[in-house]
Amino acid sequence: MAKNDLQGTLDLLVLKSLSQLRSMHGYGIVLHIERVSDALLHVEEGSLYPALHRMEQNGWVRSEWALTETKHRAKFYALTPAGKKQLAVAERGFEQVVKGVQAILRLA
Amino acid sequence: MSLLRRILAFGKRSQVDKEIEDELRAHVAMRTEDNVAAGMSPDSAARDARLRFGNPTVVRERVEGADLALGIASMGRDLRYAIRGYFKSPGFTAVAIITLALGIGANTAIFQLLDAVRLRSLPVENPQELAEVRIVGGNRGFGINDGMYAQLTRPIWEEIQRHHEPFSRVFAWRNNDRLLGQLTDPHRIHGFDVSGDFFAVLGIHPWQGRLILPEDEASACAAPRAVVSYPFWQAQMGGRGLGTTLMIDGTPAEVIGVTPPGFFGMAVGESFDVAFPLCEPNPTRREVFDVSVMGRLKPGWTTERASAYFGALSAGIFDATAPTGYSADAIKHFKEYRLGVYPASGGVSSLREAYDTSLWLLLAITGLVLLIACANLANLMLARATTRQREMAMRMALGASRNCLLRQLLMESGLLAVAGAVLGVAIAQVFSRILVWSLSTRDGSVHLSIGADWRVLLFAAAAAGLTCVVFGTLPAIRATNTDPITALKPGARGLTASRERFSVQRSMVVTQISVSLVLLVGALLFVRSFRNLMTLNPGMRERGITVGFFGFPLSNVEQKQRAEFKRQLLEDVKSVPGVQNAATTTNVPLNGSSWTHGIHVGGSEGSSKFTWVSPGYFDTMDIPLLTGRNLSETDTEDSPRVAVVNQTFIRQFLGQTNPIGQLVRTLPEPQYPSSVYEIVGTIPDTKYSDLRGETPPMVFAPASQFPVTAQQKWAAMMIDSGNAQPATVAIKRAFAEKHPQVVLQFFDFQEGIRDNLVRDWLMAILSGFFGVLATVLVMVGLYGVLSYLVTLRRNEIGIRIALGARRGQVIGLVMRDAATMLLAGVIIGTVLALVAGRGASSMLFGLKPYDPATLTFAVALLAVIAALASFLPARRAARLDPMVALRNE
Numbered sequence: 001m002a003k004n005d006l007q008g009t010l011d012l013l014v015l016k017s018l019s020q021l022r023s024m025h026g027y028g029i030v031l032h033i034e035r036v037s038d039a040l041l042h043v044e045e046g047s048l049y050p051a052l053h054r055m056e057q058n059g060w061v062r063s064e065w066a067l068t069e070t071k072h073r074a075k076f077y078a079l080t081p082a083g084k085k086q087l088a089v090a091e092r093g094f095e096q097v098v099k100g101v102q103a104i105l106r107l108a
Numbered sequence: 109m110s111l112l113r114r115i116l117a118f119g120k121r122s123q124v125d126k127e128i129e130d131e132l133r134a135h136v137a138m139r140t141e142d143n144v145a146a147g148m149s150p151d152s153a154a155r156d157a158r159l160r161f162g163n164p165t166v167v168r169e170r171v172e173g174a175d176l177a178l179g180i181a182s183m184g185r186d187l188r189y190a191i192r193g194y195f196k197s198p199g200f201t202a203v204a205i206i207t208l209a210l211g212i213g214a215n216t217a218i219f220q221l222l223d224a225v226r227l228r229s230l231p232v233e234n235p236q237e238l239a240e241v242r243i244v245g246g247n248r249g250f251g252i253n254d255g256m257y258a259q260l261t262r263p264i265w266e267e268i269q270r271h272h273e274p275f276s277r278v279f280a281w282r283n284n285d286r287l288l289g290q291l292t293d294p295h296r297i298h299g300f301d302v303s304g305d306f307f308a309v310l311g312i313h314p315w316q317g318r319l320i321l322p323e324d325e326a327s328a329c330a331a332p333r334a335v336v337s338y339p340f341w342q343a344q345m346g347g348r349g350l351g352t353t354l355m356i357d358g359t360p361a362e363v364i365g366v367t368p369p370g371f372f373g374m375a376v377g378e379s380f381d382v383a384f385p386l387c388e389p390n391p392t393r394r395e396v397f398d399v400s401v402m403g404r405l406k407p408g409w410t411t412e413r414a415s416a417y418f419g420a421l422s423a424g425i426f427d428a429t430a431p432t433g434y435s436a437d438a439i440k441h442f443k444e445y446r447l448g449v450y451p452a453s454g455g456v457s458s459l460r461e462a463y464d465t466s467l468w469l470l471l472a473i474t475g476l477v478l479l480i481a482c483a484n485l486a487n488l489m490l491a492r493a494t495t496r497q498r499e500m501a502m503r504m505a506l507g508a509s510r511n512c513l514l515r516q517l518l519m520e521s522g523l524l525a526v527a528g529a530v531l532g533v534a535i536a537q538v539f540s541r542i543l544v545w546s547l548s549t550r551d552g553s554v555h556l557s558i559g560a561d562w563r564v565l566l567f568a569a570a571a572a573g574l575t576c577v578v579f580g581t582l583p584a585i586r587a588t589n590t591d592p593i594t595a596l597k598p599g600a601r602g603l604t605a606s607r608e609r610f611s612v613q614r615s616m617v618v619t620q621i622s623v624s625l626v627l628l629v630g631a632l633l634f635v636r637s638f639r640n641l642m643t644l645n646p647g648m649r650e651r652g653i654t655v656g657f658f659g660f661p662l663s664n665v666e667q668k669q670r671a672e673f674k675r676q677l678l679e680d681v682k683s684v685p686g687v688q689n690a691a692t693t694t695n696v697p698l699n700g701s702s703w704t705h706g707i708h709v710g711g712s713e714g715s716s717k718f719t720w721v722s723p724g725y726f727d728t729m730d731i732p733l734l735t736g737r738n739l740s741e742t743d744t745e746d747s748p749r750v751a752v753v754n755q756t757f758i759r760q761f762l763g764q765t766n767p768i769g770q771l772v773r774t775l776p777e778p779q780y781p782s783s784v785y786e787i788v789g790t791i792p793d794t795k796y797s798d799l800r801g802e803t804p805p806m807v808f809a810p811a812s813q814f815p816v817t818a819q820q821k822w823a824a825m826m827i828d829s830g831n832a833q834p835a836t837v838a839i840k841r842a843f844a845e846k847h848p849q850v851v852l853q854f855f856d857f858q859e860g861i862r863d864n865l866v867r868d869w870l871m872a873i874l875s876g877f878f879g880v881l882a883t884v885l886v887m888v889g890l891y892g893v894l895s896y897l898v899t900l901r902r903n904e905i906g907i908r909i910a911l912g913a914r915r916g917q918v919i920g921l922v923m924r925d926a927a928t929m930l931l932a933g934v935i936i937g938t939v940l941a942l943v944a945g946r947g948a949s950s951m952l953f954g955l956k957p958y959d960p961a962t963l964t965f966a967v968a969l970l971a972v973i974a975a976l977a978s979f980l981p982a983r984r985a986a987r988l989d990p991m992v993a994l995r996n997e
Contacts, residue, residue: 026131027138045139046162049132050170057174070141074134075127 010051012094013043015087018061018079025074026052052077060086128171136161183519190520200492201524204485208528208575211478213535214878216568218470220540223563224556225377225463230455231370231557233311237404239275239411240452241268241418243445249704249715250442251395251431251777255282257375257456258398262388263429264447265303265399271421274414274449275403279306280386281374282399286356287851288344288382294851297340299356300373300380301387307335307367309404316341317350317365320385328385334361338369340381354382358661372555374400377459379555394431395778402452414449422446433778438706459547459554466871469948473630473878476623478575480882483616484889486579489521490613491896493587500587513588521580529572533560536568546870549863582612613893614929620889621933621970622940624882628966629941631872631879633952633959638872640954641865646698647794647803649730652830653857655696656681656839659822663849671745671812674823677847678722681825684842686835689828691725692811694718696824698861702797706775707807709761716757716805717796718774720814726752726791728828736768736789743810750810751785755793757805772807779816785809798864800953826857871951883969887977894926894981905985906993915986922985926978934967941966 017032018024024032029052030043055061060083066076079087136157143153161167194201229235242259251261260268265280272278280303287294304322312319315338324333334354341347345363353360361384373380386399405414418425426443434442454460493500500513540558547554560568658677665673674692681690695703695717706715723739726732736752743750751772758767767787776782785807793803829835836854843850862869898905905918945957955962 025134025138027135044162045135045160046132046164046167047170049128049135049167050174053171053174068134068138070138072134072138073130074138075131 009094010043010047011055012087012090013041014048014051014055015060015079015083015090018077019084019087023076023078025068025076027074028068029077055083058086059083125168125172128168132161132164132167132171136164183515186516186519187523189516190523193520194523197492200488204488204524205527205531207481207485208524208572209531209535211474211481212529212532212568212571212575213539214474215471215478215571216533216536216564217539217543218467218474219567220536220558220560220564221463221543221556222467222471223561223567224558225457225460225467226454227563228376228561229453230310230374230376231372234404235453236451238402238452239405239414239449240456241278241401241403241447241449244448247397247445248441250438251397252393254396254398255284255400256458257400258282259400261394261397261429261431262392262399263394264425265401267425267429268401268418268447271418271425272403274405274409274417276406277305277309278401278403279303279309280399280401281306282386283373283375283378283380284384286382287358289355296853297356297381298373298379300383301385302383303386312367312371315366315368317363319365319367320383324385325388329387329389332356332359332361332384332387333364335365335367335383336363337367337371337373337380337382339379341366344381356382356384370557372557374402374455376455376457377554377556378457393778394429395434400456405449411449411451415447418447418449431778433776433781435706435775438775438777459556462867463547465947465951466867469630469871469951470874472944472947473627473875476627477878477882477885478571479578480620480623480885480889482575482578483620484885484892485524485575486582487613487616487889487893487896489579489583490586491892493517493583496587504588510588514584517584517587518576518580521576521584525572525576525580528575529568532572533565533568536560536564543870547866549866586612613896617886617890617893617929618933618936620886621930621974622935622937624879624886625934625937625966625970626941626944627875627882628879628969629937629962630944630948631875632962632966633945633948633955633957634868634871634875636955636959636962637952638865638868641799641868642862644795644799644954646799646861647731647792648697649728649828650858650861652828653729654827654829654836655699655855655857655860656825656827656836657822657851657853658825659851659853660847660849661821661851663821665821670821674811675722677823677850678825680842680846681827681839684835684838686838687827687829689724689728690825691728692722692823692825693725694720694811694814694824696826696857696860697729698795698798698857698864700797700864705777705780707761708773708775710765710770712761714761714805716753716761716772716807718807718809720809720811722811725808725826728826731791731794734790734792736787738789739808739810744812747813749783749785749813750788752789752791752808753787754791754803754806756803757807758790760805799861868951868953883973886970887973890926890929890974890977891980894922894978895984897925898922898981898985901985902988902993905988906990909988910990910994918986918988919979919982922982923975923978926974926982930971930974934970938963938967 013033014029017029017036020036021028021032026048027045030045030048033041033043052061052063056063056077059080061077062080063075063077065073068074136154139157139160140150140153143156144150148156158164230238232238240259246259247253260280268278282301284299284301286297286299288297289295302320304320304325307314307319308321314335317335319335320333327333334356336345336354345352350363350365353362355361361382367383372378373383405411422445423443425447426445430439430442503513504510537558537560544554544556544558658674660673678690678692681687695701697719703718704715705718707713721739723741723743726738733752734755739750739752753767753772762770767790770787772785772787774780774783774785791808794806795801796804796806827835827839839854840852843852905913905921908921909918941963942958949957
């Protein structure tokens with residue numbers, strides 16, 4: 001069974017965003033997700049950070065402090081090779097969840 | 109790296125908290141700015157940002173939580189948890205740590221010896237530059253070899269000094285034992301003769317006074333100056349007395365300095381007492397090989413290049429240094445020698461040559477024992493893991509990740525390994541010293557500086573790490589591989605636990621059995637080999653024979669009178685009460701020494717061992733005469749030369765011809781002109797220089813007909829004194845009155861032979877000990893695993909009994925299980941033992957490594973052990989009350 005929980009989905013969104021942005025801080029990731037999803041998805045901003053730190057501990061992302069364009073000191077995250085692998089796994093898992101949910105919706 | 113940052117920030121929680129705080133604040137600040145840019149008032153912009161972000165305290169705590177899950181802080185917590193767990197089960201902990209400590213300790217001890225004997229460099233400046241010049245393949249018995257490490261003659265040493273292009277500097281040295289003190293009561297010391305440059309080239313600085321310099325060579329023979337070793341200085345001179353004189357071989361020698369404490373000479377395992385400048389004998393003996401020559405290679409020179417250099421010069425060098433007085437053939441061989449250069453950073457060592465194979469074998473043996481011990485521990489850990497399954501499941505259910513639990517379990521086994529290693533290194537210090545002490549014999553105590561250097565510590569750490577992986581990983585993986593739902597169900601033991609789970613324990617027991625079979629076979633081989641040596645009949649008497657050396661270096665007996673004087677000494681010894689018989693000999697048998705001459709017999713040429721003895725020799729040594737006559741008092745310097753030969757001599761040179769009356773002509777050597785002996789008698793084969801060697805062709809001739817040794821100022825006697833101790837005391841007393849100028853030394857013949865078997869004794873004892881240990885460990889392991897399996901199968905067995913299974917059937921059920929494991933282990937073990945036996949074959953005496961009797965016995969022994977170990981659990985299973993067993997469900 002595919003892992004089907006909110007946390008997994010948030011991980012997927014963050015990993016995917018980082019794979020597109022290369023290196024970004026938390027706020028940038030929030031903006032990215034909103035923009036790309038045409039404001040369909042709203043990330044609860046605070047809950048992004050525990051996820052980022054957990055992924056860092058798992059070795060999926062690494063971080064460093066740098067200055068933003070607006071001269072704020074912020075922590076920038078980037079994918080590691082292990083993170084890229086995890087992204088592929090998460091994508092596959094999510095596809096299965098979607099298929100499963102669609103199948104149920106069709107029946108209903 | 110975040111982990112690194114964590115470690116750096118360990119104990120500085122505020123620093124980490126501040127980072128999190130900064131990160132979150134930056135987020136809110138950026139959102140606020142964007143809101144303002146979008147047209148909000150600053151107040152509402154900030155409020156909107158905070159609303160979107162959520163409760164900052166809650167977020168911060170959650171971030172901290174995520175960080176801590178894998179951080180250092182939790183490692184400390186794991187450690188505390190592990191220690192607490194071990195304190196809760198002290199029995200298990202003690203068994204585990206002691207097992208590991210003994211295993212790692214034994215391995216480390218053997219490795220320490222290997223390190224000291226084999227791996228370590230000499231304690232001199234840049235030892236890696238040192239190289240020795242030797243004849244490629246040795247001199248193959250040519251001339252006279254004086255000293256264990258002597259490789260070259262003095263003329264060759266002089267030639268090398270003239271052509272030392274590859275070396276920045278060269279030096280020569282030799283071990284040369286001396287007599288210290290008044291000659292009436294001398295004390296044997298290890299002398300060490302060195303060329304003037306020796307200490308300077310090695311970079312040894314004086315501890316006190318000064319060391320030997322080139323200018324000391326001038327007075328080397330007449331009035332030598334002496335440099336004492338630090339241990340000698342402390343023990344014999346009380347750490348004082350520089351400038352005083354020592355009586356050495358009856359000559360006063362001035363003590364000019366002390367070498368530093370770490371310096372023991374060039375031979376690892378030996379330690380010199382007093383060093384002297386090398387005395388150049390006059391006239392030079394060109395056939396005596398008595399020095400070892402070394403040098404420091406210049407930068408850019410390798411031993412290969414230096415070997416090529418000396419190889420090219422060899423023809424000239426050996427041409428210039430050829431001795432005279434040999435047959436043309438012998439000289440031709442001499443001139444064909446080649447010089448080669450060999451690395452000498454580790455110095456020289458007879459100990460290394462003798463014990464190299466033994467030590468590697470012992471390391472392998474102790475390694476295998478450690479492996480068996482690890483398997484036992486792994487089983488213990490597995491059992492422990494099973495009992496902790498619910499705990500693990502609970503922790504998983506509460507959100508611990510599998511990695512987290514794995515780390516916790518590995519931390520626990522790592523803790524055991526570290527504790528075992530620390531204790532093991534301490535045990536190794538004692539154990540290795542006991543080993544060194546047991547290597548020492550009557551005439552050579554072993555001096556090794558044994559310490560836990562970085563190599564030893566690295567070894568112990570590696571051993572600990574490896575054991576930790578072996579015994580810790582599998583149980584950890586098993587334990588974390590549980591499905592919390594199943595494990596948390598009450599009575600989760602189930603009817604029968606999955607078979608696959610136990611196959612690991614079974615295969616571990618099989619491994620233990622096979623490895624212990626290898627160790628048992630090895631132990632039996634070494635014990636039997638040692639027994640063969642001990643019970644070997646050397647063809648002569650061993651018991652009750654005392655070997656006596658009688659020297660009279662200072663007496664003024666005329667050269668012509670010396671033979672007569674020695675006859676007198678022999679008579680005086682014989683007349684001492686308690687002495688039954690005595691005879692002189694030029695070569696003490698089974699003592700490692702050898703005396704060879706080239707010979708012509710009939711049509712063939714070859715070489716034979718020669719021993720010159722007084723007429724009573726064969727009687728004293730209980731060697732029967734087979735044909736012909738014995739040597740007698742009537743064989744004198746003026747009568748025709750006669751000889752008694754052994755059977756190998758006859759087989760090799762005479763075949764079916766009747767040996768009596770045949771003539772043996774020796775080939776000429778300096779001081780030993782060619783002479784002709786008539787064979788007058790034959791004796792059976794006896795061992796010659798050691799027990800292991802094949803009997804060589806041997807010739808015994810009357811000492812009276814051999815002027816060279818007859819005139820020397822010493823005599824060796826084999827004394828049949830029934831009960832050794834009182835006779836030597838009586839001889840000493842008698843000689844103190846009659847011949848006060850004669851120096852006496854005695855040792856027991858049989859003890860001397862046994863001393864040469866120290867290595868075999870050690871291998872027998874140690875391999876035997878480890879073999880027994882391995883068997884005990886296997887017994888414990890098998891017992892443990894079977895008991896455990898029986899406990900787990902309790903329900904099944906209970907049902908079987910309830911359904912009518914008889915006791916015998918239940919016992920059979922368990923024993924069959926054990927028998928299967930035994931069979932598999934024995935098959936694998938036999939293959940391993942046969943392969944491993946090859947490594948030991950060179951050390952065995954009188955039996956082959958693939959000895960069917962030994963193998964059978966070892967297998968039978970293991971079978972008995974296995975039966976014993978499995979019977980108790982089997983009986984317990986049979987006595988199971990089905991009602992109790994099933995009620996537990």
